[in-house]
Amino acid sequence: MRGLENMNARYLSGGFPGVVKHYGGGLLDSFSAMSDEDKKALVFDATLGFDPDSAEGMSALDMGLLGIIGAIGGGKVRAGKKLLNAGKPGKKKGRMTQTKDLRDMSTSDAIAEASKEPHLIKGADGQYVGAPRGFTTKQRVNKQRDSFDSEVAAGADGGDWYERARQFNIDSQPNDPYLQSMAADEQALWSAQANPDTNLGWAINARNSYNAGVPRDKVRTGQQARAYSDARDSYAPNLGHNGGPPLDDNVGRVRLGKKTGIYGQHLDPNQPPATTGTNDIWHARQLGYTNNDGGEFSRALSAQEHRYMDYETMLAVKRANEQRLGGRTDWTGAEIQAAPWVAGKGRALSNRSNGRMTAEEGIAEASKTYPDYASKYTINAPHEQIPGRSTGLLQNLIDADMPTKREFTNDARWVDERGRDRLMDEAMGGTYVLPTKQGTGAYVNSAGDLEMNPVDVARPMSGFDIDPKTGRKEVAPDTRSVLDATSGVRGLLDMQEGVAWNKVIPSSKGPKISFEANVGRMPSEGEMSKVAKLAKKHGVEIIANTDSGLAFRHFGNQKTADTTKLLKGEFGQDLRKIFPEMKLETGTWAGDDSIIAGYFDLSKELASSNAGSGKATMKVLNSIEGLKKTAPNAYDNLMNSTGVQIKAQKNLARLNKWEAKLGDSQRSDYRRLLELVGSKKLSGLNNYVKKYGPAGLPAIAMFGIFGDQQGQSEGSYPQ
Numbered sequence: 001m002r003g004l005e006n007m008n009a010r011y012l013s014g015g016f017p018g019v020v021k022h023y024g025g026g027l028l029d030s031f032s033a034m035s036d037e038d039k040k041a042l043v044f045d046a047t048l049g050f051d052p053d054s055a056e057g058m059s060a061l062d063m064g065l066l067g068i069i070g071a072i073g074g075g076k077v078r079a080g081k082k083l084l085n086a087g088k089p090g091k092k093k094g095r096m097t098q099t100k101d102l103r104d105m106s107t108s109d110a111i112a113e114a115s116k117e118p119h120l121i122k123g124a125d126g127q128y129v130g131a132p133r134g135f136t137t138k139q140r141v142n143k144q145r146d147s148f149d150s151e152v153a154a155g156a157d158g159g160d161w162y163e164r165a166r167q168f169n170i171d172s173q174p175n176d177p178y179l180q181s182m183a184a185d186e187q188a189l190w191s192a193q194a195n196p197d198t199n200l201g202w203a204i205n206a207r208n209s210y211n212a213g214v215p216r217d218k219v220r221t222g223q224q225a226r227a228y229s230d231a232r233d234s235y236a237p238n239l240g241h242n243g244g245p246p247l248d249d250n251v252g253r254v255r256l257g258k259k260t261g262i263y264g265q266h267l268d269p270n271q272p273p274a275t276t277g278t279n280d281i282w283h284a285r286q287l288g289y290t291n292n293d294g295g296e297f298s299r300a301l302s303a304q305e306h307r308y309m310d311y312e313t314m315l316a317v318k319r320a321n322e323q324r325l326g327g328r329t330d331w332t333g334a335e336i337q338a339a340p341w342v343a344g345k346g347r348a349l350s351n352r353s354n355g356r357m358t359a360e361e362g363i364a365e366a367s368k369t370y371p372d373y374a375s376k377y378t379i380n381a382p383h384e385q386i387p388g389r390s391t392g393l394l395q396n397l398i399d400a401d402m403p404t405k406r407e408f409t410n411d412a413r414w415v416d417e418r419g420r421d422r423l424m425d426e427a428m429g430g431t432y433v434l435p436t437k438q439g440t441g442a443y444v445n446s447a448g449d450l451e452m453n454p455v456d457v458a459r460p461m462s463g464f465d466i467d468p469k470t471g472r473k474e475v476a477p478d479t480r481s482v483l484d485a486t487s488g489v490r491g492l493l494d495m496q497e498g499v500a501w502n503k504v505i506p507s508s509k510g511p512k513i514s515f516e517a518n519v520g521r522m523p524s525e526g527e528m529s530k531v532a533k534l535a536k537k538h539g540v541e542i543i544a545n546t547d548s549g550l551a552f553r554h555f556g557n558q559k560t561a562d563t564t565k566l567l568k569g570e571f572g573q574d575l576r577k578i579f580p581e582m583k584l585e586t587g588t589w590a591g592d593d594s595i596i597a598g599y600f601d602l603s604k605e606l607a608s609s610n611a612g613s614g615k616a617t618m619k620v621l622n623s624i625e626g627l628k629k630t631a632p633n634a635y636d637n638l639m640n641s642t643g644v645q646i647k648a649q650k651n652l653a654r655l656n657k658w659e660a661k662l663g664d665s666q667r668s669d670y671r672r673l674l675e676l677v678g679s680k681k682l683s684g685l686n687n688y689v690k691k692y693g694p695a696g697l698p699a700i701a702m703f704g705i706f707g708d709q710q711g712q713s714e715g716s717y718p719q
Contacts, residue, residue: 096121096129096304102314103262103276107332110275110314119311130308132288144288145312149319151286151340156326158342158367159335162266162273165196168371170269172461174430175418177270178235178252182207183432184271185254187370188264189228190220197373204377204432205463205476211429212478213633228254258306266334276310277337286340287312313337342366374461375548378434379475379483381424381458381501382441382545383490385409388497390446392608393670396662398451402440402525408658409454412650414490414643421458422643423486427634428479432461437547439522442532446497446603450532452525457545464505473508475590481630485638487600488620493647493677495670497603502544502551504587512586513557515567519549519579530578538571549582553589560586611669614693621686639683648677 099118102110121129126136135141152159169183186203187196194202206219206228215232219225235252256264258279265274277283281297287309289297301309313333320331346363357365386405387393397408416422419435441455462479466472475483487499504516522545523531531550535543542553557563563586566572576582590598600623605616627635638644652674659666677685 114311114314130304155339155343159339161338162334165369166269184268188260201463212631276333277313377461380546384453386453387495390607391495411654424460426641426643427638434459440525471509478631488623491602498601500599506587508588512560514553514589515586517582
């Protein structure tokens, strides 16, 4: 009903002039007899189907509303001459709809046009058309301009709000203009009455679920979810990196409204920024608008008000540049709209904090945009390249110095040309994945020895769902299943005893029995050594790398009080000595308290004693097979992943190099695995095991792929 409520507010504030009489106190009551489908159609037509900036569009809108009310709604509506003449191109000069649309101009041209002030048109009542209530003199207009300029100056440091958001939509997306622009569409679609934090969560969930092949029936609302799925469906035949229509083609793009369309353009790195600002309720308040009763502005804007605000925004751009605000002369409409929004929101945050937040701290908080909330939705997927001790592969590497280990690691990483994790991105069909970070990991191997190895922390992103039974927040199930399956693939191709992903969720219900030390960076090798010794001393079983520090899990903790006691005691004090700047946060562990949550264990299956058994192969393939139910598209994507194929090829080249360098005797099954996946992808591996079975052959049987035919020689697997 939000669309109807906005229409009703617009009507009561002077919108829809053709509807001159109604019963029941407003449009909503007149629509009470409509079916849900008719209401949806009406909202669509009223908000998206016409251009209210034109006289013809306004007339069509009014006539359409009148016809629907009379024919469907059952409400009684009377019309007179005003209705019959509404919206007709009149001879009277000075109509707001006859002013030029600045949104189609360059910034310089828009400033030049706005400087003529053609939008200052007085109505019969002496009020400037489209201006805030009470604006009847130029003196009053100038007073508001001065007030607005002071707010721009106060929030000038947050003026790059949109620019940082645009960069995020490059950094978090594949090198695919369509998906980068889709990120802007997603964020715009769910932006109304939402902050960037919750908005980002909805956008990620919608993208991941759709890409996984299980689109959601509801993402905030059912209508928004349908609008998103319909847009993506129209692009589906061409879906894929660099495979779609040109950006100026609306095929596959979410259809946005007047306000959200401008907002989306501001966020789209492949489109020039919109000339004017986003005319939302916050911008309207800064420009002096109030509700009809004089209260804080919260209603929908009319077409005349949108036009007035556009002109005033561009005049503010002119003034900021002339004054060299912040030492700049290149202010834009988006920045002029963002700066006072930051100032106003920051002040409100400070006022509501009861003294806990200064005005400056409030502005800093208000300056946060999408990348500032990214860590909340970032899953940590640390993985190493040094083969596990139990595998018997390249054992001389385990005790090598760190430069040698880093050279080996850098020979074959999972990242693409922009440093993003290729495995998760391809498995999820192109999604939100931030660049991988490099650091040092500490790992207790199957022999009980501590290993210090180079580590990459992949950073795929996920929204959260609430478990209906427990009320606990958890990683979205479709994303979780893909994280599990890709962990298995990493472990198999890189001969790892285990691969884990982790996420400490602080705002979830349930006992907070894990915690994260955020130090804003990857810990050094020396710091990791100290942390490992400290954890061993206090029996803390899990130390996991995150993109900004470390996550911990102690299975002796069963209640929040246990974690609090641990952190306030000797362990917490000594940890603070290692990381004086750390911020500690407790939470649940990936929505699950079990020891296996987020961990794919291959220590037994990949052990040299099990070479040729097919156990590891089947464990990984079974995990991938499970995607058919939870994320069917991800199953296909993973089986046909070029990224996995490339990684196998790089691993084989690395194996040849280091086998010659170290002189170790190697497992021939691993070499054959890499040869098959490098030429046939995972799908070829899967087809082979289905045809020949997993057991009975050497080498690749760890993948269960080189099943034996009677009499087939060891070297006769298909090429």
